[in-house]
Amino acid sequence: MASLDKSHELGVKSHFPHVPMSPCPPFTQELAQELLNHYGSPLYVYDGDRLCQTIEYITQAVSYPRTQFRFASVTNGNIALLKIFRSAGWGLHANTPGDIYLGLQAGFNPSEIVYSGSNLNHAEMTQVLNWGVTTLNLDSLDQLQLCCQILTNKVSKSTLNQNNPPISPPRLGLRVNLPEITGDSRIGVCPKEFAQAIALTNEVGLKLSGLHFYRGTGTNATAAFTEVIDKLIATAQLLPDWEYLNFGGGFGYPYQHNAVGFDWEKFGAELSKKLTCLPKKIDLVIEPGRAAIAGCATLLAEVVSVKWQKDKQILGVDTTVANLSVPPVHGGHRKIITWERGQGKTKSLVDEVPTPHSLFTTDVCGNTTYSRDYLGKNCQLPALKIGDAIAILDVGAYGYAMSSHFLHRPKPAEVLLENGRHRLIRQREDYNVLLANQVLVEEEYRIQKSEFRIQNTEVRIQKSEFRIQNSEYRING
């Protein structure tokens, strides 16, 4: 871990939802330069202190005592960051078996992991249950049936084999489909299917104890949650063994810094009040993803080319939409800022220089010619030069997690700022990653071709290989 010069105090922004009205860099220009020099460009930079503040803020907003927070790692699966959530007392929400795998690597106990996903095949459902995940919210009657079948098998096997410890069944819940609340959604089971679901579980001696509500993603309208609490409680009460209510997917983050963000305090207060009034004490599970981590990361990149088309600045930077696929591919705004050259202040030039003509309409273009390779369009930025750094803000959620090898560029490194220090938390990829898992058929072909010519009689011995590699035969024959 490299330590920071004292003057490199991290300029921590106030935590969400009190994001600054106007965008400013999360750290100084000197620190940005130091990080780029040390780790290279492009670079994901996470502000660990800010992440801790956000976790604390969300946690405090829900006073209901039986609340369990489960971080939705679909948004970000970096182990170092998952460990921060674990240290703060949060568990993990898994959308897929891969999320669970990463969660276990980060040290989460299976009892701290809630699975609320869709469409697992037999092998995957078996794996999830074998990992010992103790809360599963299922998306269809078929998934519930599969889960029950596998569980019954496991239980009967362990009873037969006295060496195996008895298996305590996980708590099972249903993801709910309520078109009157969420409109047309593929997710969940309708209340009219509940009777069948209850029968399915009872048949094998299990019970349905949870209701899971999914509100899509990125909802800044707090009312979309608060106004449906009564309906959800009434729906959950259709389950005779109801024990927990689970919210996940949808808690928004204000990427437009002057926009209204999701109000955790309002949501927490209303939900806590309603749950406290219930005759039965139930558990509350909340799975924030985006809201917890979006504002904690910045993608740094360097300017490699500047050209002008009339008054418009066309900025070429050394990153690509494949490193941050959200804005161009999935829609959504991410603010791009830069630093005032030579000043080393935490304020952006956007704030610093009031004269409007010092800012130019700018397209920030990635380092490929893919037609959608824009990191930002019509941004207001000063005239930049090669070597200047830009910062793409609020990329902690669905940023690195959605980056891909599309365009065949290796992925950036990730760095964590913590207690005035920085450390690498994911290596930069190199070109080898583009070969990973590829079967280099042509290589084998060439070797076998020469073997064929030299060891002609062996062809008969390796008859089956010969038939598989028919095309070789034709070429050589």
Ligand SMILES: Cc1ncc(COP(=O)(O)O)c(C=O)c1O
């Ligand atoms: C069931 C569930 N919970 C939580 C999340 C995280 O969503 P968000 O980032 O909107 O909080 C998702 C996202 O796909 C999800 O499917």
